[in-house]
Amino acid sequence: MAYLELKNIYKTYGTDENATEVLSNINLSIEEGEFVAIVGFTGSGKTTLVNLINGLLEPTKGEVLFKGKPVEGTSHERGVIFQNYSLLPWLTVEQNVLMAVKEAFPKREKAVYKRKAAYYIDMVGLTPAINKLPKELSGGMRQRVAVARALSMKPDMIIMDEPLGALDALTRGTLQDQILNIWGKDKRTALLITNDVDEGIYMADRIIPLRPGPNATLGPEFKIDIERPRDKTEMNDNPNYKKTRNAIIEYLMDIGEERKSQVSEEFVLPDLAPKDFVNQFR
């Protein structure tokens, strides 16, 4: 039985004539210890897919099964690393991590919490910045805090929603290695959402392209048969790498072409206005 299974998932936003079907007929199964990457264009519904898996959203139709049981709400078993880090700006690095540790392991002594938090902060190499506020950190450091926070809950599965999207290429590379290291240590199941094909090939066992939304659906999977640990420079000469990379990019390009030729259709924007809270009191 698969570790995580998505069965015929449909997700629609809005109702009636304003309804937009973002995801349609998504089927996915991930085995225990696997590292799967989902690659897709911006706006193709990747974040919606992630939120369905971590429990922040519910599918309109279909079922998300985690360890054979349907997903109902969020759980400490599935750690999430958000696209925009989502650290709480008024807490220090340590406090941000402590908050997660305390929730995941209730009723321990304070010293135990501190030690756990320190362990995970050390794992991402942020011990010197332990008492800093997020605003005093660089983007890469902030994302490392988010990684530490997600890992500190000892999740069985790590879900990453474009975690490195906003970082520069060098920081990206180091963080990719760090994440792979951590994943390799106790072989947790991992799901990476990304828009970078190379990142997917470097990190994952399998790559599944997400055809762009509305009505986004998963494309055929590509297996990455490159031995771990992988080396970026060596990989460039690996014939397997080239073949897979070209195949994926070709596939994505074809979708892009398809998408362009369909653009003639007119999009009617929903009539939305910001929630006018202030005026209600005036």
Place this chain on the structure above:
Amino acid sequence: MKQSVTLGKVTKFMGLGFLSTFKDLFTGKLEKEDYKAFLRKVIVPVASVLLFLGLWHLGAKSLYNVEAEFRIEKALNEQGQVAADEMAACIASGDISCQPNTLPSPSQVWASFQSLLNDHALISADKAAFKEKTATLNEKRVAEGKDPIVYTGRPSFVDQIFRSLKTVFAGFFLALLIAVPLGIFIGLSPTLKSAFNWFIQIFKPVSPVVWYLLVFMIVKTLLIDSSEDSSFSISFIAVGLCSMWATLVNTSMGVSSVDKDYINVAKVLKLGNFQKVFKVVLPSSLPLIFTGLKITLSVAWMVLIAIELLAQSPGLGLFVWEEFQNGANDSNAKIIVAMFVIGIIGFLLDRLMLSIQNAVSFEKTDAI
């Protein structure tokens, strides 16, 4: 890295950055391009103050002349030429009995200010003397279980300032204690929001005078058995009720519009409701709550004067009213002194809240 606290940082934090420009001027630290900034930040305000004083002086002088001419004319029409000449001579001599009563000039106001300070010194000395005189007697009375004799002379201007500050802070804390918790509940629950919406909309625009009357009706009955002076309680409760609305609205808005990312974090970490409110919702709405409190304090200070006046509660408001009723030759000048004192204290209170607000604020981008 340890951050050192310097004059520059403190003044900048307080929003009084021009003070450090002053310091640079005297320590010769100014560069050539700084002179432009110096001109704009120091010379221009000083010049505008001088211009203001000049216009005020001229205006007061012409009003004085209008009033003087009117008096002379009146004397001429009613009592004839001799009385008119007498009146003109009297006014020119500066005799107190016949001075025109109008807008005082800056110099008169300054003189009144100093006489108020002298008055304060006199009363303080008097108080100290009284304390000394009654010290032994009071000790005896306390030992016998009686109340000590207290000073019951009139309060000085400075005493009244402190009394006003006491009232305004009592009112402010009352507003804080009511509006912040209530705002949090309203912000958290749409049901409570619709329950309280009419209440907020109807009571928010009510004038301070009406609030005072309402509080008066209630407190008068509540304290019906007490012989103590209820004017202080009435005035601070009325101030609190008048000024709490900004905090109430801002708090509920802050609480109900917490960033979705933070809420997602709370959900993913599976925080309980209590934890969610205290660890995520409240900290993230603190900046807005403090914006509300800042408005509340300035509104409280503004309505205080009117309410003290109505409640006959000693303070700046009563001072202004009594001086107006008094009609002595320097009463008008004292009113203007009170006006400036009120304005300056209001400004300082605003700065105080601004510094607190800056200290608790954060940018959403701080964490991205």
